[in-house]
Amino acid sequence: MLPGPTNVPERVMRAMFTPMINHRSDDFVELYEDAVESTKKVFQSNGEAVLLSASGTGAVEASVINLIKNGDKVIIPVNGEFSGRLAQMLEWAGANVIKLETKPGENATFDQVKAAFDNNKDVKAFYCVWNETSTGTMIKYLDKIKDLTARNDSYYVVDGVSIVGGEEFPMDKWGVDVAMTGAQKAFAAPPGISPIVVNPRAKKYMEQNPPKTMYFNLSRYFKYYEEAKHTPFTPALPLLYAYREAMNVILEEGLDKRIRRHRICSDALYSGLSAIGLTPFAKEDARSTVVVALNYLEGLEDKTFRNTLANKFRVLVAGGFGNLKGKVFRVGCMGEVHRYHVMRTISAIGSTLDMMGYKTNSVEALKIAEDKLKSL
Amino acid sequence: MLPGPTNVPERVMRAMFTPMINHRSDDFVELYEDAVESTKKVFQSNGEAVLLSASGTGAVEASVINLIKNGDKVIIPVNGEFSGRLAQMLEWAGANVIKLETKPGENATFDQVKAAFDNNKDVKAFYCVWNETSTGTMIKYLDKIKDLTARNDSYYVVDGVSIVGGEEFPMDKWGVDVAMTGAQKAFAAPPGISPIVVNPRAKKYMEQNPPKTMYFNLSRYFKYYEEAKHTPFTPALPLLYAYREAMNVILEEGLDKRIRRHRICSDALYSGLSAIGLTPFAKEDARSTVVVALNYLEGLEDKTFRNTLANKFRVLVAGGFGNLKGKVFRVGCMGEVHRYHVMRTISAIGSTLDMMGYKTNSVEALKIAEDKLKSL
Known part of the structure; x- marks a missing residue:
């Protein structure tokens, strides 16, 4: 139940077990093109998809160095580790960064974003971290931003790490x-x-404005893809096989069904864990449907709690980030998450709290979660 | 027989098949520390090893952006695709790049390098692509460079992509x-x-001089490793498991034995393929022991040759790079390469040439190779 890396289905794992191929061969073209086309379906876009062999941060950095030049004005809401990092990368790129800072667990309101646009007519781009994984906080007005960016042709960039594929994203x-x-x-x-x-x-x-860098230079990827459906650098082949299979899993389930499942499971987790006596970290209107962050109860020690949960009940959750370390823990509600995971997690957390001397009402909590899961 | 990706042993492939773990857990620390320590043994270094989730180009770029600042003077021999790319990255970083250019297949001599140092007392760094994979050309005086760099404390950077682990590198x-x-x-x-x-x-x-970038910022990796033996960004876990196992394979065989095997196999390939009537692309004193590049015979069409070799004999070799496309083909002699691979490759190339109407002397060629392989 980590907020990433999440459980990987057996068939996706098995896909990695393919002998090495030449990444300049027809076999590779078939693999890569297929993975690219599926990606575009999941992002609901007719644009160009590039599959970088790197972590999500690498892709986020690519969005900065390929789009932002010295002196560009950029608006970005900042409310946690990942939005802070993104703002830092924008500053490193030489941008004049207008940060809409809020407390962790809260989002800048749409009106605040609108005001920033009103006060900065020359804004080159709006960047946002859709789902702040570090705090389980999610922005819920992404569909309304385009009216603002349209005003003076600003670019609109969404860091969707941890949420695309789990929430609606046309x-x-x-x-x-x-x-x-x-x-x-x-x-x-x-x-x-x-x-x-x-x-x-x-x-x-x-x-038209390629950056002076190599590995994350997207124009190079576009060129190689157009010419031969290759990548400019040797791709992480086993992971690409797995990725393609994961895309197949997503498209077979269907995006609508998958998103509904994520929403119902997170609703059940929030309700069940609240009934146990835990409080979500994020404000109610900002709660993520893919990462459930919870405040520790008074005196509940992070390491002991998570170790007990892991060793006695085989459920992995993540700790807090930065200065939220020891204050919150985070439950991923992503990917394969289903009825079974939700019920088992609530039950395991309840039992762990019981073992550690807290009085919880797990039975009631499980009933509440079960009820929410009925619509699955 | 590609010059990368090379065949991966079964036990290394199987290592990937491990369930996802938290990359902030003790399980991860055990995995990563082990992989790091083995890497240092293979590089014969007591320095710090960082395992980047990226292709070799990413690691090469990291060496540039973390070490080279605007205006720095850098000497680099250039004789092919990869040394050209590296020179480009150095220029992008703002360096004053002194390129020692030679024809592909040839290396700048040590005396030329020495002269460049003599004429540029203020040189900040010497960069070189040890093994130019695009042409099967290898620099053979790496052990002598330190006398030059020592003169004014220049840095000495070796792009060892495609060769470390296959040749002696203390x-x-x-x-x-x-x-x-x-x-x-x-x-x-x-x-x-x-x-x-x-x-x-x-x-x-x-x-002390961290670059204004995120993903390839090595100081960030050093910090995370020192503090908790973590990586700053989510690592490619299955590949790390495989990598660690590959390190185990290398250390079990022993570096000396492994290097000897590479040398004997490449010697057998050069001798056998020459006996067939093919000529190596690289000049004799510059021939790589891990990538064997060969000139195509007059009229021998690249795609037809490689497709026949692949489809009829199940042997994959690579084509030429850039303007050597269609003029050379490249045989990897890396990693698992052994008696069996060498003999089968020579035999398959001989048969393919026969099928395409060239008269070759494969029997003689195989005998010559067999002879070379006797010392294995």
Whole structure:
């Protein structure tokens, strides 16, 4: 139940077990093209998809160095580790970064974003971390941003790491120019492949203004793909096989069904764990449907709790990030998550708390969760 | 018989089949520390090893952006695709690049390198591509460079992609400050992990002068490793398991034995294929012991030859790079390469040439190769 790397289905793991091939061969073209086309379906985009052999951070950095030049003005909401990192990368690229800072667990409101656009007519791009994995906080007005970016042709970039594939994301319809995720999150593939999708407008800009770097230079990827459906550098072949199979799993289930499953499971987790006596970290209107962050009860020690949960009940959850270390723990609700995982997690957390001397009402909590899961 | 990705032993492939773990857990620390320590043994270095989730090019770029600043003077021999790319990256980093250019298949002589040092007392670093995979050309005076770099404390960086693990490389003894490779070459692991080893002097410089980038910022990797033996970003877990197992394979065989095997196999390939009537592309004193590049015979069409070899005899070799496309083909002699691979490759190439109407003397060629392989 980690917020990434998540469990990988057996058939996806097995796909890795393919002998090495020449990445300049027809066999590779078939593999890569297939993976690229599936990615575009999941992002609901007719843009160009590049599958980077790197972690999600690599894809996020690629979005910065290919689009942002010295002096560009960029608006970004900041409320946690990953949005902070992204703002840092934008500053390193020389951007004039307008940070809409809020407390962790809260989001800048749409009106605050709108005001930032009103006060900065010359903004080159709006960047946002859709789902702040470090705090289980999710922005819920992505569909409304395009009216703001349209005003002066700003670019709209969504860091969708940890959430694309688990929540509704019609990228083209929402007017998003660039978006990315990491394979080890809601895609339920192993870590190491990170897709970035770029629409024609942003692609043209990147081709005309290539950065002075090699590995994350997207114009180079576009060129190799157009010429031969190759990647410029040797790709992580076993992970690409796994990634393609993970895309097959997603498309076979169907995006709508998959998103509904994530929503219902997170609803059940929030309700069940609240009934146990835990409180979600994120404000109610900002709660993520893929990462459930919870405040530790008074005196509950992080390491002891997570070790007991892992060793006695074989359930892995993650600790807090940065200065939330020891104050929250995070439950992933991603990828393969289903009825079984939700019930087992609530039960295991309840039992662990009982073992550690807290009085919980697990039976009631399980009943509440079960009820929520009925619509699955 | 590709010059990467090379065949991966079954036990290394199987290592990938491990369930996902938390990359902030003790399980991960055990895996990563083990892989790091083995890497240092293979590089024969007491420096710091970072295992990047990226292709070899990513590790090469990391060596540039962490060490080279605007205006730095750098000497680099250039004689092919990869040394050209590296020179390009150095220029992008703002370096004043002194290129010692030679024809593909030839190397700058040691005296030319020495003259460049003599004429540029203020040189900050010497970079070289040890084994130019695109042409099967290898520099053979790496052990002598340290006398030159020592003169004014220049840094010495070896791009060892495709050769480390297949040739003798006592990094510390040779005074190399930074070196890297890709897992899919002589290490016989799947592509996607690229180790970079940095000695204390270069590490200190990188920590004191971190680049304004995220994913390839080595000071960040040093910090995470020192604090918790973690990586800053989610690593490609299945590939790390495979990589560690590949390191075990290497250390079990023993470096000396492994290097001897590579040398004997390449000697047998050069001799056998020459007896067939093919001529090596690289000049005799510059021939690589891990990539054997051969000129096509007059009229021999690249695609037809390689397709026949692949489809009729199940032997994969690679074509030429850039403007050598159609003019040479390349046989990898890396990783698992042994008696069996050499004999089968010579036999298959001979038969393919026969099928395509060339008169070859395969029997004689096989006898010559067999003779060379006797010392294995």
